Amino acid sequence: MVRSVADADSVRRQNRGLVLSTLRREGPMPRTQLAGATGLSHASITAIGGELIAQGLLVEQGTGETPPGGKQRGRPAVAVTFNRRACHAIIIELDTNRARLSLVDYAGTLVDRIETEVTPTLFRETRPATLLREQIERLRGRNPTIGATLQRISISVQGMLDRGGDRLTWSPIPHVSGESIVLPLQQAFGCAVSLSKRGRLLAEGARLLYPGLRDLSIATVFIGSTVAMGMSFPERQAAQGDDGGTEFGHMNHLPDGALCRCGVKGCIEAYAADYGVLRTAYGVPGSAMPAASVPAAAYRELVHLGRAGRRNVVHAFNVAGQAIGFGLGRLMTIAAPAHVVIVGPGASAYELMRAEIEAGLNASLVCRVGGVPAITVHHDEREPIFQGMVASTLAELDQALCAGTPPEPRSTSVE
């Protein structure tokens, strides 16, 4: 709560932001309804709405809906909504095996999307910023109409970010850490560029996806080729910085335990990621170097065998469940989420890990006293990430636009 002086200008900014965020949350609506939803007076809505339309951020919608049957009685309501063409953003999901770039407009609609493969050796020769720059150029080339309206580039990555959020200090994606990513793109495209941890976006996306979670604290655990977690708290949405991102997968489970891909011994990931389960299942000692990568099919087969009751596989998933359960129990002592969402390929093995996860949670005093968090399983992790990124990117855009541009006097406008 950094206090700073408030004046008429900050009031206007706040209320413009209120109008935009209400429209984001509840969709297009006429001015009268907007007054009700925001708590502002009709007079203010007229003023603010007029400004935002003049600025090109909002537009009046044809007739919106002709809701209940026949004709309405009075002056017809004209809904206002976001001007799709006001600006655009590019959402990038950078993963261990591929990069997906999505172009969305100001209304949040997907305009275009390209995908490119990421090989383990790719970033040994190509700088990540260079690869991304090329792909962004390509996407822009395919959509010439967006012109200079590209306002924001949001990148989702796995790994640890540096303080300023400019680069990765460590990542499971080979050779990607170290180099600055944000700065070169910022310079190349002259717009805001941000790097976010995949885990946090997963959690925020889960909140958007399940209406029931809207007012709960959520931890989303990804289980797959890595183990990752992000947390999201209500009322503090879009907490910038590194907040909400964790390194859950690299939390120690057992001192001097199994070797993790990160080089440290005993991480949760070393027991619960695909390679960890595989190692346990086939009796490979924990001191053995982890497999560089596990084919998706091989992991699916493993889950299948486990479900069929194959002893060694069931045991391996039990070990994985114990690592995750104790990890969650330890987490609970620091920050107690009310809801845990499990996503990723490992979600399909949840039933094999469930008992151990619950046992691990119950070994935590916090859970014994306050109860265990509700756990739900969601298979597809791509959608929450994407939704989360779109939502937070647009919210940031709203902030930037309603904060910066208004005071400009329409001096040299076309008249």
Added chain:
Amino acid sequence: MVRSVADADSVRRQNRGLVLSTLRREGPMPRTQLAGATGLSHASITAIGGELIAQGLLVEQGTGETPPGGKQRGRPAVAVTFNRRACHAIIIELDTNRARLSLVDYAGTLVDRIETEVTPTLFRETRPATLLREQIERLRGRNPTIGATLQRISISVQGMLDRGGDRLTWSPIPHVSGESIVLPLQQAFGCAVSLSKRGRLLAEGARLLYPGLRDLSIATVFIGSTVAMGMSFPERQAAQGDDGGTEFGHMNHLPDGALCRCGVKGCIEAYAADYGVLRTAYGVPGSAMPAASVPAAAYRELVHLGRAGRRNVVHAFNVAGQAIGFGLGRLMTIAAPAHVVIVGPGASAYELMRAEIEAGLNASLVCRVGGVPAITVHHDEREPIFQGMVASTLAELDQALCAGTPPEPRSTSVE
């Protein structure tokens, strides 16, 4: 970031709060200087200051200081400061062995203080709220002049709070959990009552005590008859609710490990609290019931023996250090404090645990990549708690007073 409509009133509230918090942080100062420190115009300072003085919250200070040698040239500056008699707060530290009640005035000056013993059986017969009510009455009786100016009661406790912060759901203080504490006191005294976790206050107090920590994230670890931790983040001061309080002492260290006083196996506390070290040192198996309490002198003797190099004791402290080190390493994956402050009786054994603590931290990928947090030792934990409580209580008071009262027209005032 819950958006709500802003108007002239919210501007005034914000700026009144700004004036008060500036005065809290930087002490009494004349209006001109206040204008500079807050960023508000002189005109606004005149208006706001006048209001606050009329309201009785601030007063003009005689001459303050006659700072550099001889006489100043122009119109003498008259400093404004808090009106001591505007209101009072009672700060209560409820501990395993005693309860301390401090009466402070609006300027934060200690007016009176009483202390009463807490025995392990005390709360079997007396409800905690009843005991506190009696003690508060006693304190009030000794200070009749405060009259109705008692505005706030802040209570520091150890243990877990319920959602609403009304009662303890679990506590190391015997028989204290379960019963509502806040509500009865609120009804008895008709003022705001709040329950805070001792750990969080410790961390916030440490920030106030060491100016160098002002802009860092801090974790304060208490080591003594329990192990506890609180965290404090800059820029988000007085984050209300349960934020910043942890159950670090009851984070699992080893699955199926040593028995903790809380009844769970493997908690950090079971290895690192006084009883845990004692148990390890004398070869008592971890499955043995922990001692009900360890005399302070016995623990001091233990530390003394350890420092003198007694093998079994050194080993016991090493085990304690490992528990704390791994615990901190695990914590780092969720929330990475830049600074760790160690307080309490165990602080004097830090050197015996240091190597193990550092080893535990280094077993965490986060520390390997981002470096280990700085660790400092501070022996006395009472002072930070008290300072933290006074600061946050007065900040809350400022908020309540500058938000609520101003719009009241001085209708039936004495004229």
Added chain:
DNA sequence: AGCATTTTATTTACTGCTCGAAAAAAATAA
């Protein structure tokens, strides 16, 4: 003593924002 100087604090004139109420606009119903 009396006037200039200096520093602090207040007053004045003005801007921008929101609000409530009244007026205007735009449709249907009779």
Added chain:
DNA sequence: TTATTTTTTTCGAGCAGTAAATAAAATGCT
């Protein structure tokens, strides 16, 4: 064509903040 209904805009008042001018309260100098 006129009444009715609903949405939207306009108008006047009120309030908070700023910059600049003014007042206040002291010292220094002649």
